[in-house]
Amino acid sequence: MIRxxxxxxxxxxxxxxxxxxxxxxxxxxxxxxxxxxLYTEVHEPVFEGGRELSSTIRYYAPDGSLIGEKPLDYRAxxxxxxxxxxxxxxxxxxxxxxxxxxxxxxxxxxxxxPEKRKSIRKEGLMAADSGFHHLLQAKLASIIAGQxxxxxxxxxxxxxxxRFRASKVGDSSFEGKPAVKLLVQxxxxxxxxxxxxxxxxxxxxxxxxxxxxxSNMHDPATGKAYMARIVYYSxxxxxxxxxxxxxx
Numbered sequence: 001m002i003r004x005x006x007x008x009x010x011x012x013x014x015x016x017x018x019x020x021x022x023x024x025x026x027x028x029x030x031x032x033x034x035x036x037x038l039y040t041e042v043h044e045p046v047f048e049g050g051r052e053l054s055s056t057i058r059y060y061a062p063d064g065s066l067i068g069e070k071p072l073d074y075r076a077x078x079x080x081x082x083x084x085x086x087x088x089x090x091x092x093x094x095x096x097x098x099x100x101x102x103x104x105x106x107x108x109x110x111x112x113x114p115e116k117r118k119s120i121r122k123e124g125l126m127a128a129d130s131g132f133h134h135l136l137q138a139k140l141a142s143i144i145a146g147q148x149x150x151x152x153x154x155x156x157x158x159x160x161x162x163r164f165r166a167s168k169v170g171d172s173s174f175e176g177k178p179a180v181k182l183l184v185q186x187x188x189x190x191x192x193x194x195x196x197x198x199x200x201x202x203x204x205x206x207x208x209x210x211x212x213x214x215s216n217m218h219d220p221a222t223g224k225a226y227m228a229r230i231v232y233y234s235x236x237x238x239x240x241x242x243x244x245x246x247x248x
Contacts, residue, residue: 022046022047022052024043024248025232025247026042028041028233028236029217030231032226032227032229038215038226040059040062041058042057042247043055043056044058044248052078052134056070057069058070060244063241067088068086068216068217070085071083077099077131079126079131079132080103081130082098083128083156085156089220091108092108092218094106095156096128099122102119102121103119103126103161105120107157124151126151126153126161127151127152127154135151136182136201140180140203144168144203146168148167149166150164151164157216162186162187163186164187166183166184174202174210175209175233177202178202178204179201179209180201181199182201183197183198184197195214195227197213198212207232209231210229211228212228213227214228215227
């Protein structure tokens with residue numbers, strides 16, 4: 001449960017990484033411990049009037065095969081988007097199908113498994129999946145100023161919501177430019193059991209630059225979520241696969 005909870009937080013911040021441009025872009029995922037290249041994310045955001053309306057994320061193995069896909073819809077709620085993550089080889093699905101006064105979730109644990117559904121009331125400051133990035137963008141100035149952001153994070157993979165908190169823990173750099181380091185933790189006793197999430201942001205463009213934590217892609221050898229470092233370089237790194245899917 002702990003891994004699935006934090007796996008939901010991996011790409012939840014990545015969808016709008018290039019929000020200023022509204023252009024398709026890559027994310028490069030590495031094993032957090034060994035540095036082995038794991039997979040490539042291809043993001044295709046859709047903007048109108050400076051606002052992100054929707055996005056599609058596709059995940060590719062190093063050999064170029066598609067391992068997962070996630071369309072998202074931010075039109076009704078930028079923080080709690082509609083989405084559906086599918087991992088075809090595993091038959092795994094998790095989704096938010098409604099985001100009005102209540103959040104409607106579904107989950108399928110694998111091929112042949114029954115569909116599970118749950119509805120929870122939307123209350124207070126709440127985020128889900130990649131809508132978390134929009135929330136961090138909106139609150140980044142106050143976080144940089146030293147405030148701690150508290151919110152509820154809805155996790156479709158657990159059919160539940162949890163208290164989280166985000167705070168600035170330092171300054172850094174990325175591709176020669178200033179960056180701020182954020183720490184995201186469960187705001188409960190769960191934080192003593194679950195791994196932290198670490199993120200680098202560009203304070204001027206609000207771009208997410210790097211993520212460290214549990215991935216929502218699974219190791220085919222074990223079926224467990226990867227512990228990953230996902231980096232959003234401006235150009236492909238030298239060790240990235242040469243057969244990257246072309247950007248639209």
